[in-house]
Amino acid sequence: MALVEDSVLGLIGSTPLVRLDRIHAGAGGVFAKAEFVQPGGSVKDRAALWIIRDAHASGRLVSGRSVVEMTSGNMGAGLAVVCNVLGHPLIATMSEGNSPARARMLEALGAEVVLVPQVEGTPGRVTGADIRAATERAIEIAQERGAFYVDQFNNPSCVRAHEESTAPEIWDALGGELDAFVAAVGTGGTFVGVSRFLKGKRPDIWCVAAEPEGAEVLAGKELRRPEHLLQGTGYGFVPPQWDASLADDFIAVSDEEAMSFRRLLAKKEGLHVGYSAAANVCAAVKLIESGRLGHSPRVATILCDSGLKY
Numbered sequence: 001m002a003l004v005e006d007s008v009l010g011l012i013g014s015t016p017l018v019r020l021d022r023i024h025a026g027a028g029g030v031f032a033k034a035e036f037v038q039p040g041g042s043v044k045d046r047a048a049l050w051i052i053r054d055a056h057a058s059g060r061l062v063s064g065r066s067v068v069e070m071t072s073g074n075m076g077a078g079l080a081v082v083c084n085v086l087g088h089p090l091i092a093t094m095s096e097g098n099s100p101a102r103a104r105m106l107e108a109l110g111a112e113v114v115l116v117p118q119v120e121g122t123p124g125r126v127t128g129a130d131i132r133a134a135t136e137r138a139i140e141i142a143q144e145r146g147a148f149y150v151d152q153f154n155n156p157s158c159v160r161a162h163e164e165s166t167a168p169e170i171w172d173a174l175g176g177e178l179d180a181f182v183a184a185v186g187t188g189g190t191f192v193g194v195s196r197f198l199k200g201k202r203p204d205i206w207c208v209a210a211e212p213e214g215a216e217v218l219a220g221k222e223l224r225r226p227e228h229l230l231q232g233t234g235y236g237f238v239p240p241q242w243d244a245s246l247a248d249d250f251i252a253v254s255d256e257e258a259m260s261f262r263r264l265l266a267k268k269e270g271l272h273v274g275y276s277a278a279a280n281v282c283a284a285v286k287l288i289e290s291g292r293l294g295h296s297p298r299v300a301t302i303l304c305d306s307g308l309k310y
């Protein structure tokens, strides 16, 4: 990253890793990538930038055209940052179940927010059905207004963003010395992109998906609890770009564990992060403590966003 960037787009990516020795004091280490330091406040800034750039490059998005997407908040914020700099109005459809702070953040960034009533979830707990309802509204708006529909769940730029930026950054920062990568899965962009790159470098790196307890569909279990606290992940369906060949294991994290790790991260490490970030760290610690990776494994994971909008 240069000392003076031409625009805020230069602040996307190149995030530091922080070693969480106060949470895991034993052998090995948890190395967490501080994705919350990006301008939109989350890991999704990368996918937003790649999607809009690729759409420009392919001619699908011409200057001044509106952009529309369904979001749980973070993709919307990333898109708002990118769209503002490149001059595209943004319409974000969002389930009413996402925290109101998310809608306020999007509006503060100048996006038009369309709230979609929940189908089955409760406030703070957004289900796959809620996501589908918000997605349908986004598709309708794209047709009504001739807007470019981002379609993050199916858009390959989402995966490429992490394969081409997040993963090489992790690899370089750790000098290739890592044994495992752990991440929760929303669209799967982060998990699939990072794991694909890392396994390309070293096939024996263990890639583990963190899932909400009761919504462990990637692990092949029945959906028992679609409502959980890990907003932005664990929607109770296998995302279209999921690549099962990359997942060596799955670790379930309960709401209580995520809450407890949020408190621990704040108190011990000074990191106030969201629930998926806390779940990632919880799963990384469980993986190390399981002993499956030997005595002192080095595990990389993602601090997806800050805790400020929950």
Ligand SMILES: Cc1ncc(COP(=O)(O)O)c(C=O)c1O
Pocket: 042, 043, 044, 072, 074, 075, 184, 185, 186, 187, 188, 189, 190, 191, 231, 232, 233, 274, 276, 277, 304, 305
């Ligand atoms: C808070 C949070 N954590 C994790 C993720 C998962 O990221 P991905 O869509 O790359 O799987 C998201 C996605 O929106 C998110 O908002």
